[in-house]
Amino acid sequence: MNLHEYQGKEVLNSFGVTIQRGIVAQTPDEAVAAAKKLTEDTGTGWHVIKAQVHAGGRGKGGGVKLAKNLDEVRTIAGQIIGMNLITPQTSAEGKKVHQVLVAEDVYYPGDSEPEEYYISVLLNRTTGRNMIMYSTEGGMDIETVAEETPHLIFHEEIDPATGLLPFQARKVAFNLGLSGTAFKGMTKFVTALVKAYESSDSSMFEINPVLKTSDDKIIAVDAKVSIDDNALFRHKDYEAMRDLREENPVEVEARAVGLNYVDLEGNVGCMVNGAGLAMATMDLIKQAGGEPANFLDVGGTADAERVEAAFNLILKDPAVKAILVNIFGGIVRCDRVAQGIVDAYKNMGTINVPIIVRLQGTNADIAKELIDNSGLDVQSAIEFQEAADKVQAVLA
Numbered sequence: 001m002n003l004h005e006y007q008g009k010e011v012l013n014s015f016g017v018t019i020q021r022g023i024v025a026q027t028p029d030e031a032v033a034a035a036k037k038l039t040e041d042t043g044t045g046w047h048v049i050k051a052q053v054h055a056g057g058r059g060k061g062g063g064v065k066l067a068k069n070l071d072e073v074r075t076i077a078g079q080i081i082g083m084n085l086i087t088p089q090t091s092a093e094g095k096k097v098h099q100v101l102v103a104e105d106v107y108y109p110g111d112s113e114p115e116e117y118y119i120s121v122l123l124n125r126t127t128g129r130n131m132i133m134y135s136t137e138g139g140m141d142i143e144t145v146a147e148e149t150p151h152l153i154f155h156e157e158i159d160p161a162t163g164l165l166p167f168q169a170r171k172v173a174f175n176l177g178l179s180g181t182a183f184k185g186m187t188k189f190v191t192a193l194v195k196a197y198e199s200s201d202s203s204m205f206e207i208n209p210v211l212k213t214s215d216d217k218i219i220a221v222d223a224k225v226s227i228d229d230n231a232l233f234r235h236k237d238y239e240a241m242r243d244l245r246e247e248n249p250v251e252v253e254a255r256a257v258g259l260n261y262v263d264l265e266g267n268v269g270c271m272v273n274g275a276g277l278a279m280a281t282m283d284l285i286k287q288a289g290g291e292p293a294n295f296l297d298v299g300g301t302a303d304a305e306r307v308e309a310a311f312n313l314i315l316k317d318p319a320v321k322a323i324l325v326n327i328f329g330g331i332v333r334c335d336r337v338a339q340g341i342v343d344a345y346k347n348m349g350t351i352n353v354p355i356i357v358r359l360q361g362t363n364a365d366i367a368k369e370l371i372d373n374s375g376l377d378v379q380s381a382i383e384f385q386e387a388a389d390k391v392q393a394v395l396a
Contacts, residue, residue: 001227004052006101007241008223015196019220022103031077032070034102046105049076053095054246057087098245110214117176118142120206121197124157132156134172138209164194185218201231250316257309259298266291268391269314269323273298281326284384288392293320304343311344322354322394329361338367342374354394358387
C-alpha cells in the first residue's frame with residue numbers, strides 16, 4: 001500500500017525522523033491558510049506547493065513549485081489541484097491531483113551550501129536482508145545514477161540478528177562526506193529511518209532528497225513509503241490512510257470481494273488458484289503468442305459466485321480477447337470448480353470472448369465431462385500444452 005508524501009512524513013516523524021514540515025490542502029483557500037499557519041509556526045517566508053499523487057517525478061510534470069508570497073500560493077495551488085499530472089511514472093493520461101502539500105522552505109541561506117542525498121531502506125531479495133541504499137546524488141533519478149555513475153551508490157546490509165549497528169549508521173554519514181554536526185545528525189537520521197521502516201512493516205522507504213541544510217540539519221524533504229499489505233492487520237491506523245482514488249479501480253473492486261488481482265496490459269485474461277500457478281500460466285500465455293491481461297488468483301474457493309466475480313473483473317478490460325482458466329484441484333475439487341464455471345456463465349448470459357478451461361487434480365475427469373456437456377461456448381483442456389495450443393488458436 002503506497003502512501004502520499006504527507007502521510008509518509010507523518011509515519012517518519014512518529015519515529016523521530018526530522019521532516020520538512022507541511023500541511024495538506026484540498027482547495028486554494030486551504031493552501032493559503034496552511035501557508036499562513038506554517039509561517040507562524042516555522043518562520044518560513046516561502047512555501048513549496050507539492051501535488052499529492054502516488055507517482056515519482058512530480059517536479060518534472062509541474063507538480064512541485066515554489067511560492068514566494070501568499071498570492072503565488074493561491075495561484076499555484078489552483079493550477080495544481082484538479083490537474084492531470086503526467087510524470088515518467090504515470091500513464092499517458094496522468095493522475096488527477098486532489099490535494100497539495102504546502103511545505104516550508106528549507107533551502108534557506110546560511111553558513112554552508114545545502115546538500116542533497118538519496119537514502120532508501122528496502123529488502124535485498126538476493127540476500128533476504130534489509131539494506132540501506134544511499135548516494136551523494138540526491139534529487140536525481142536513482143536509476144540514472146545507477147546507470148551512469150554506479151560507483152556513487154552505496155549499500156549497507158542489516159543483519160536481522162543484530163539490527164542496524166551504530167558503526168553502520170556512522171559509515172553512511174562518512175560515505176556521504178559529512179562531518180561535525182551534520183555527521184551526528186545523519187547517524188541519528190539513519191537510525192530513526194531504519195527503526196521506522198522495520199516498525200511500520202514497510203516494503204520500502206525512499207527519501208529523495210535527504211537534505212543537509214545550510215545550518216547542518218538533516219531533513220527528509222520527500223517521502224515515498226510503501227507498507228506491506230500483508231501486515232496491515234497490525235496497523236489499522238496506516239490502513240486508514242489508503243487513498244482508493246490513487247489505485248486501479250478494478251483492483252480495488254477485486255480486493256473488496258477477496259480476490260487477488262493485478263491489472264496488466266495484455267490480451268488474455270487469467271483465472272487461476274495459487275500464485276505459483278498464476279506465474280506459470282502467464283508464461284504459458286506468452287509462449288503461445290499472447291500477453292497476460294491480468295494476474296487473478298481465486299484462491300482455494302472457486303464457487304459460482306467467486307468465479308462470476310472473477311469473470312466480471314477480467315471482462316472489464318476491453319483488450320481481453322480470450323480467457324484461460326487454469327485450476328489445480330488440490331484443496332478444491334475440480335468438479336466443483338467446473339460447476340462454478342458453468343453456473344457463472346449461465347448467470348452472466350453471453351460472454352463474447354473464447355474461454356479455455358484446464359482443470360487438473362481431484363475429480364478432473366468429472367470436471368471435463370461437466371464442461372464438455374454444458375452446451376456452453378467453453379473449451380476444455382487437460383495438459384498445459386493443450387491449453388496453450390487452444391489459446392494460440394483463438395488468438396490467431
